[in-house]
Amino acid sequence: MTHPLIDRETRTPARTGSTVEFRGLHRAFGSTTALDGLDLAIGPGELVALLGPSGCGKTTALRIVAGFERPDRGEVLVDGADVTRVPAHRRDTGMVFQSYSLFPHLTAVDNVAFGLRMSGVGGAARRARAAGLLELVGLPEHAARFPHQLSGGQQQRVALARALALRPRVLLLDEPLSALDAQVRLTLREEIRRLQQELGITTLFVTHDQEEALSIADRVAVMRAGRLEQCAPPAELYARPATAFVAEFVGVMSRIPGRAGPDGGTVSVLGRTLPVDGTLPGDGEAAGEAGEVDVLVRPEAVEVLADGDGTSRIVSATFLGATTRLTVRLAGGSDVLADVPAHTAAALPVGVTATVRLPDRPVLVARRRGGNSGGRP
Amino acid sequence: MARLSGARYGRAAVWLAAGAYFLVPLACAVAFSVEDPRKGVDFEAYTGMFGADGFTGSLVLTVKVGAATVALVLVLLLPALITVRLTAPRLRTLVELVCLLPLVVPAMALVAGISAVLRWGPDHFAGTPLFDAFVGLQNPDFPGVLVLAYTLMALPLAYRTLDAGLAAIDLRVLVEAARACRASWPRTLVHVVLPNLRGALLNTAFLTLALVFGEYTVAAILGYQPFAVWIVVISGSQAQMSVAASMIGLLVTWVLLLVLAATGRARRTKETS
Numbered sequence A: 001m002t003h004p005l006i007d008r009e010t011r012t013p014a015r016t017g018s019t020v021e022f023r024g025l026h027r028a029f030g031s032t033t034a035l036d037g038l039d040l041a042i043g044p045g046e047l048v049a050l051l052g053p054s055g056c057g058k059t060t061a062l063r064i065v066a067g068f069e070r071p072d073r074g075e076v077l078v079d080g081a082d083v084t085r086v087p088a089h090r091r092d093t094g095m096v097f098q099s100y101s102l103f104p105h106l107t108a109v110d111n112v113a114f115g116l117r118m119s120g121v122g123g124a125a126r127r128a129r130a131a132g133l134l135e136l137v138g139l140p141e142h143a144a145r146f147p148h149q150l151s152g153g154q155q156q157r158v159a160l161a162r163a164l165a166l167r168p169r170v171l172l173l174d175e176p177l178s179a180l181d182a183q184v185r186l187t188l189r190e191e192i193r194r195l196q197q198e199l200g201i202t203t204l205f206v207t208h209d210q211e212e213a214l215s216i217a218d219r220v221a222v223m224r225a226g227r228l229e230q231c232a233p234p235a236e237l238y239a240r241p242a243t244a245f246v247a248e249f250v251g252v253m254s255r256i257p258g259r260a261g262p263d264g265g266t267v268s269v270l271g272r273t274l275p276v277d278g279t280l281p282g283d284g285e286a287a288g289e290a291g292e293v294d295v296l297v298r299p300e301a302v303e304v305l306a307d308g309d310g311t312s313r314i315v316s317a318t319f320l321g322a323t324t325r326l327t328v329r330l331a332g333g334s335d336v337l338a339d340v341p342a343h344t345a346a347a348l349p350v351g352v353t354a355t356v357r358l359p360d361r362p363v364l365v366a367r368r369r370g371g372n373s374g375g376r377p
Numbered sequence B: 001m002a003r004l005s006g007a008r009y010g011r012a013a014v015w016l017a018a019g020a021y022f023l024v025p026l027a028c029a030v031a032f033s034v035e036d037p038r039k040g041v042d043f044e045a046y047t048g049m050f051g052a053d054g055f056t057g058s059l060v061l062t063v064k065v066g067a068a069t070v071a072l073v074l075v076l077l078l079p080a081l082i083t084v085r086l087t088a089p090r091l092r093t094l095v096e097l098v099c100l101l102p103l104v105v106p107a108m109a110l111v112a113g114i115s116a117v118l119r120w121g122p123d124h125f126a127g128t129p130l131f132d133a134f135v136g137l138q139n140p141d142f143p144g145v146l147v148l149a150y151t152l153m154a155l156p157l158a159y160r161t162l163d164a165g166l167a168a169i170d171l172r173v174l175v176e177a178a179r180a181c182r183a184s185w186p187r188t189l190v191h192v193v194l195p196n197l198r199g200a201l202l203n204t205a206f207l208t209l210a211l212v213f214g215e216y217t218v219a220a221i222l223g224y225q226p227f228a229v230w231i232v233v234i235s236g237s238q239a240q241m242s243v244a245a246s247m248i249g250l251l252v253t254w255v256l257l258l259v260l261a262a263t264g265r266a267r268r269t270k271e272t273s
């Protein structure tokens, strides 16, 4: 019997994966509400990244899929069937944990073979399969090592192989890279993506690193306080955030005070009138007077010109390599972040007065937020 | 330099004092057990012990009761501690309190309570299945009541060692990783939790056995004759043999300890090779 996971040549590309659907998931721990009506549908073979600030319920959602947690209300469907009452060991999910979770008393190859052993695969067959999987994650020569003899990155690779060994319908990754150093994170996330695409496994990837989410996911689901804010492909999420929270959580966004035009189709900001691309629902807490809005801009869309008569002033500069990120204080007191090419940054030292310009493109508008405005650092 | 050697002398003095404290009585005991006024040295107390009246019976009884106690302690405590750790961390203090309670209940109080129950029980339950249970508990070949009493007395020790073992592993993650690998609850316990608690399990078993081997009060008052009681019983007629038996018991305990330490070390070297 050949196993498609091992026989790279005979492997069927992108077998049709399973679908996963959250329907109105609620889960409270005492007085904390971890999930507050989460709805999300994941297509077959799709990699969806769950992104959100700490404590927004990402891990809880994942653990409910794995069967380690029960929702108070709502259901989880896998391939259309409700699995809420299925015990964890019959869920057919593979999971990689944030902390190192290899069984300390087993070697790498025995760790990978553990699931096969539990499913009654014979000794020789499962060792062969496990060895193949270790090869798949690039660790064939470490088969006989115990977990404490492996580096963190190697341990997570073995954990990934262990999760893939049973060919799960759903792969669950709970911040598998967060304990690793930057370089290993980068290579391992590419590898996870490659394996996931080759095997066509429906995958939920929890992270609070937006760059990680944007770079490997088919779609990114941004969560906030136990609910879904927006689920969209990375480019769309970045360009057309559905809420002010998403706009400011994903990437960097500055707020510039503006005034809505009479028809609502334009906004006047920084002395010019620009078309409105979309109006985001505000946070509701501190809506200003009618007409007072914030224009949301990405740092790469802001132009800064040195100008002795300008009303703005450069208050700080951070060198980022190809670009320099300037913090510019506008006349009204709000700060705007701007990315300028490193060679023009030389003409814009900290302290000079400048003029800030926006390109002639439609802009995102959000209701004016109370208190201090300005970009997220 | 002077201070260093001073410290060394200090340490030597402590070692000497401690060694004398332990070894002098032992040496005296050994000397007493082999002393013979006519021949000088005589090992009869050791050789004759194995054939002595009651030796085999009491040893077998102790081993049986000890094994049963270890089994009962583990069966009671392990699932409880694991469940508490996984599902109700807030109950931990309560469990700890219950497990440590026997420390403050003196053995005498325990015995008094047990004998009261044993006397009162059969009268009230005569003719019911409970009556048979009471009789069965006091079966002289296998006194269940001793097992129950020793289990209670071993709880504090067992709790401490098992809890330390559980604290040393990331129980929740290991259990969940096993469950995600399609292991049912019992198989998770057998294939993942127990192997990683090996050291704690061995320690618990050893401490419990040591307790059972040395316990005198409860067994004597309830009228059974395990090894420790036998040693005291024969001390009247054969004082030398009684001391010799104690020495053998001590030796066996030390050997067990060494074996325990060695298995722990062997495992570690195997892993790093």
Ligand SMILES: Nc1ncnc2c1ncn2[C@@H]1O[C@H](COP(=O)(O)OP(=O)(O)OP(=O)(O)O)[C@@H](O)[C@H]1O
Residues within 6 Å of the ligand: A029, A032, A033, A034, A052, A053, A054, A055, A056, A057, A058, A059, A060, A061, A208
């Ligand atoms: N077992 C639990 N007992 C009590 N509260 C819990 C438990 N698990 C989670 N919570 C609470 O539920 C909320 C959501 O937790 P969750 O672990 O899902 O967050 P998260 O999005 O994964 O956060 P992070 O990015 O920090 O991992 C948090 O406020 C947390 O304190």
Ligand SMILES: [Mg+2]
Residues within 6 Å of the ligand: A058, A059, A060
């Ligand atoms: Mg989490």
